Amino acid sequence: MKKKTLLSAVLSASLLVGIGATSALAMGGPSGPKVDYQTQGKIGAVKLNPYGFSPLTAIIMNGGYVLKDIKVTIVPKEGGQTISYAVDDQMAKTYAGIPVFGLYPAYKNTVEVSYTKSAVGFKDETVTEKYTITTSGVGLTPSGLLFQEGVPFGKVTVKKVDKEFADRLYLVNNLPGKMPGRSSQATWNNPSGGALEWNDDSFAFIVDTQGEVRWYFDKDKLLDPGNIYKTGIQMGFRQNKDGALTWGYGQRYVKYDLMGREIFNRQLPLAYNDFSHSLDNMQNGHYLLRAASSNTKRPDGKNVRTVRDVIVEVDENGYVVDDWRLFEILDPYRKDIIMTLDQGAVCLNIDASAAGHTLSEAELAEMDKNDQFGDIASTGPGRNWAHVNSVDYDPNDDSIVISSRHQSAMIKIGRDKQVKWIAGAHKGWGEKFKDKLLQPVDSKGNKIVCDDEYSKCPGYLNDEGGFDWTWTQHTAFIIDSKTNKDILYLAAFDNGDARGVEQPALADMKYSRAVIYKIDQNKMTIEQVWEYGKQRGSDWFSAVTSLTEYHDDKDSVVVYSATAGMQFDIAKGVPVGDPAPELLEFKWGAKEPSLQIRFEGTGIGYQAMPISLEKAFNHKK
Structure with a gap:
């Protein structure tokens, strides 16, 4: 006893x-x-990771009171970045309390809150108090790959941040690569083709401008690598106007808010398969998904799954509104760019042993002879002839703008499925497209003369100034606030492979650019108004992925050179240097960035973008 x-x-x-x-x-x-259970303060308990997907969030439960006039501040570490935001009444009711976002991992966080609480029979009370919330470390499954350092998000180094951008939070979507036991080991075979086996690991996290991780999505809870309908590379992250995030993976597209609350998680409509790269939030509440056809009859009678060449519009409830079958709209047999691509880096299919190799006519013919279909850079429906990596909607004329990596072209297509214009080298386009090819002009509207096929223009060489097209580009994003029915501003990341429809004599001659164009849609002209990257040379070259995007809130341009540092020794067929993605933000028109953040040991980068807490928690403002 x-x-x-x-x-x-x-x-x-x-x-x-x-x-x-x-x-x-x-x-x-x-x-x-x-x-x-333990409670703190005057209202209720702290519920950490309330929905199971966002471990660095919490809810201070309302304790039965109605809360309003809420403000939240995460007290920073010494010298760290303060996160502070207001929460409207609607969101307080949605979460049954005060949503807390931006906790440090593996840390005893101090959270300051102020609010007014009321209940029948009680006098309203305005309260200011502090809560202590302890978090664990980042709990994601590491990739096990050699370049990964420590936690899955690797090392984050802030090289520069001007005061104007010091309050930024950036969502980063990176791809650590193939993981044995987690990547899919399956291909479509009825009909054949598609890109199902393209299923590497991926993750999304948010960093502040001090390089601290302040949020991540628990992809281990979302993905099921053993189920082909519930796995895939997470890509196409976008913050909606309601503050929630949309993205897709494999055979699904989803919407979750920053607290981890599921809004929807849907399988693609059955006529389509293999989502990747891009999900656009249309202004009318619909979504544009970059997918492919689940079953298409080719002119030769063969049935195939196509690869990255269909845009699907779905409404809020997931019903199909329309689609753009690009193998019917464009020319899937245009091979000029396909034959000059570096086969060592065809999007994320990185193969150092093929570095510097380009396709021959004989190899193209062999694929046709053997009925070889699937995620291979070649021509014709059922192969990766287009590789569309972004789509953006223009409400001014009910059109879409796509980026086709394997055509090195940014193309506007109407609701009637007719091509409006093509921004890209003129070489190889058939007669039906000749009047759709844009003419380069200078700032005064004077015609810029290029070579006979308009493949090499004055800015083709690695020097300052001049005009050049984009090559194997990513993210052809419309700058909405500067665009109208006549003039369209377009931002893109010019990756730079096959520049001038050729491979350079030496690999270190390659370079990438962030670039902005002004397109006069009546005169069918294109003017280059801003660029960055030539001066960085091959060290900043990103053969694949990456982003350039304008942001209204600070009149700025965000750039993510997502595979900078990853190069190949062509002679030996081995990689030289691990990818070290670099995030930059520029004031509009500036030649040098106001913010520069470098990521190491995180794998291949995909995209990065600022995140607004006002959108997420204060809908009424």
Whole structure:
């Protein structure tokens, strides 16, 4: 009996010490149900990771009160970045309390909140108080790959941040690569083709401008690598106007808010398969998905799954509104760019042993002869002839703008499925497209003369100034606030492979650019108004992925050179240097960035973008 009494006393004392003097704890028992968890402050308990997907979030439960006039501040580490935001009444009701976003991992966080609480029979009270919320470390499954350092997000180094951008939070979507046991080991075979086997690991996290991780999505809870309908590379992250995030993976597209609350998680409509790269939030609430056809009859009578060449419009409820079958709209047999691509880096299909190799006519013919279909750079429906990596909607004329990597072209297509214009080298386009090819002009509207096939223009060489097209580009994004029915501003990341429809003599002659164009849609002209990257040379070259995007809130341009540092020794067929993605933000028109953040040990980067907490938690503003 003495041992039992002593043990009880020790447990009781430990419990009281763990709770602390400012906490309350009540235990249920014969007297009826009671609150039997720790509470802090004047309203309720802290619910960490409330929906199971966002471990660095919490909800301070409302304790039965109605809350309003809420403000939240995450007290920073010494010298760190303060996160502070208002929460409207609607969001307080949605979460049954105060949503807390931006906790540091593996840290005892201090959270300051102010609010007004009310309840029938009680006098309204305005409260300012502090809560302590302890978090664990980042719990994602690491890739096990050699370049990964420590936690999955690797090393983040802030090289520069001007005061104007010091309050930024950036969502980063990176791809650590193939993971044995987690990547899919399946291909479509009825009909054949498609890109199902293209299923590497991926993750999304948010960093502040001090390089600290302040949020991540628990992809281990979302993905099921053993189920082909519930796995895939997470790509196409976009923050909607309601603050929630949309993206897709494999055979699904989803919407979750920053607290991890599921809004929807849907399988693609059955006529389409293999989502990747891009999900556009249309202004009317619909979504544009970059997918492919689940079953298409080719002119030769063969049935195939196509590869990255269909745009699908779905409404809020997932019903198909329209689609753009690009193998019927464009020319899937245009091979000029396909034959000059570096086969060592065809999007994320990185193969150092093929570095510097380009396709021959004989190899193209062999694919046709052997009925070889699937995720291979070649021509014709059922192969990766287009590789569309972005789509953006223009409400001014009910059209879409796509980026086709394997055609090195940005193309506008109407609702009637007719091509409006093509921004890209003129070489190889058939007669039906000749009047759709844009003419380069200078700032005064004077025609810029290029070579006979308009493949090499004055800016083709690695020097300052001049005009050049984009080559194997990503993210042809419309700058909405500067665009109207006549003039369209377009931002893109010019990756730079096959520049001038050729491979350079030396690999280190390659370079990438962030670039902005002004397109006069009546005169069918294109003017290059801004670029960055030539001066960085091959060290900043990103053969694949990456982003350039304008943001209204700060009149700025965000650039993510997502595979900078990853190069190949062509002679030996081996990689030289691991990818070290670099995130930059520029004031509009500036030649040098106001912010520069480098990521190491994180794998191949895909995209990055600022995140607004005002959109997420203050809908009424």
